[in-house]
Amino acid sequence: MSMMHKMMAIMPGTISCKELDEKLDEFMEGDLSGWDRFRFRLHFLMCAACKAYATGYAKTVGLIKNSIGEGDAQDTDVPEDLIESILEQSSKEPGS
Amino acid sequence: MPCTGGALPGQGQELMVTDTHDGDKYILGIVIHCPICVSFATSLRRQQASMTVTEDTAPLDDDQEALVARLRARDKAAYEFIVREYSGRLLAVIRGIVRNEEDARDCLQDAFLQAFRAIDRFEGRAKLSSWMHRIAVNAALMKLRSKKRKAEASIEDLLPEFDGNDHRIDPFFQPEPETHDSLEAAERKEAIHLAISQLPENYRNVILLRDIQEMSTDETAAELGISPGAVKVRLHRARGALKKLLDPLLEDL
Numbered sequence: 001m002s003m004m005h006k007m008m009a010i011m012p013g014t015i016s017c018k019e020l021d022e023k024l025d026e027f028m029e030g031d032l033s034g035w036d037r038f039r040f041r042l043h044f045l046m047c048a049a050c051k052a053y054a055t056g057y058a059k060t061v062g063l064i065k066n067s068i069g070e071g072d073a074q075d076t077d078v079p080e081d082l083i084e085s086i087l088e089q090s091s092k093e094p095g096s
Numbered sequence: 097m098p099c100t101g102g103a104l105p106g107q108g109q110e111l112m113v114t115d116t117h118d119g120d121k122y123i124l125g126i127v128i129h130c131p132i133c134v135s136f137a138t139s140l141r142r143q144q145a146s147m148t149v150t151e152d153t154a155p156l157d158d159d160q161e162a163l164v165a166r167l168r169a170r171d172k173a174a175y176e177f178i179v180r181e182y183s184g185r186l187l188a189v190i191r192g193i194v195r196n197e198e199d200a201r202d203c204l205q206d207a208f209l210q211a212f213r214a215i216d217r218f219e220g221r222a223k224l225s226s227w228m229h230r231i232a233v234n235a236a237l238m239k240l241r242s243k244k245r246k247a248e249a250s251i252e253d254l255l256p257e258f259d260g261n262d263h264r265i266d267p268f269f270q271p272e273p274e275t276h277d278s279l280e281a282a283e284r285k286e287a288i289h290l291a292i293s294q295l296p297e298n299y300r301n302v303i304l305l306r307d308i309q310e311m312s313t314d315e316t317a318a319e320l321g322i323s324p325g326a327v328k329v330r331l332h333r334a335r336g337a338l339k340k341l342l343d344p345l346l347e348d349l
């Protein structure tokens with residue numbers, strides 16, 4: 001255990017790395033109380049590992065959200081032979 | 097039945113009435129500036145307390161419930177409608193994931209086939225277009241995963257680790273030797289798609305619904321038939337796993 005983590009363990013109001021991890025989404029979405037947000041910031045001041053992790057986590061979420069846009073997808077022309085092939089395939093399904 | 101007494105004769109106005117197999121009449125459409133037709137249609141409507149709507153006549157684009165019912169009844173016209181209506185957008189989404197035209201065509205076919213087979217399980221909580229989008233994205237991700245010969249990852253192996261005092265361990269980033277220092281945008285996107293494809297299905301679906309389709313926690317829970325708490329846990333674990341898979345990329349950002 002690092003010196004910083006030993007200090008955090010005895011300081012009142014601090015949270016553990018695991019608790020911070022569990023509440024990270026709530027922190028990012030602004031769903032935490034003022035007290036909890038303070039505890040998060042205090043933890044980040046003392047724990048570089050969690051700060052780096054949270055930064056990477058937020059970047060990851062950003063990457064995911066921008067990776068496959070449902071609303072952004074532009075309608076594209078679909079070759080008629082592909083449409084016909086899909087329709088033919090479905091007609092072979094049981095019950096069709 | 098052609099209109100013979102319309103206000104604007106010769107302009108093609110028709111009262112379209114047709115017979116059903118049991119002899120009942122129902123109205124397909126009416127040109128409202130023909131007073132005779134309007135009158136006749138009104139009397140017909142009064143005669144029929146409940147209008148018979150057959151599979152060839154109901155509107156397809158503004159009533160999802162009716163459309164789904166017709167798809168479940170294996171109505172070919174309804175199926176052709178969704179194929180023609182959704183193919184363009186879905187193909188664009190798929191092309192953004194698999195960058196090979198032949199693979200994209202395969203994925204689109206797979207997606208519609210899966211949808212066709214699963215339509216009885218579609219519960220109508222989401223829009224049909226969103227449901228189709230998720231099926232298409234999953235088909236494309238699975239194609240990408242198989243092409244890249246990647247296996248499904250174990251979530252447990254990708255989650256952050258903590259010691260007995262709940263302190264984070266192994267915080268230091270170690271780039272994997274196979275990664276490149278600087279990836280082009282397209283390569284970066286493919287790496288993200290590949291990472292998502294490696295998630296187990298129950299985690300991947302939560303990511304698709306919450307982060308890609310931007311559904312709320314409650315909507316996602318209803319769609320997947322799990323509790324909101326389970327959605328939150330899965331989302332967090334999936335994001336954590338993706339972070340670990342994408343760590344090499346994050347260094348460049």
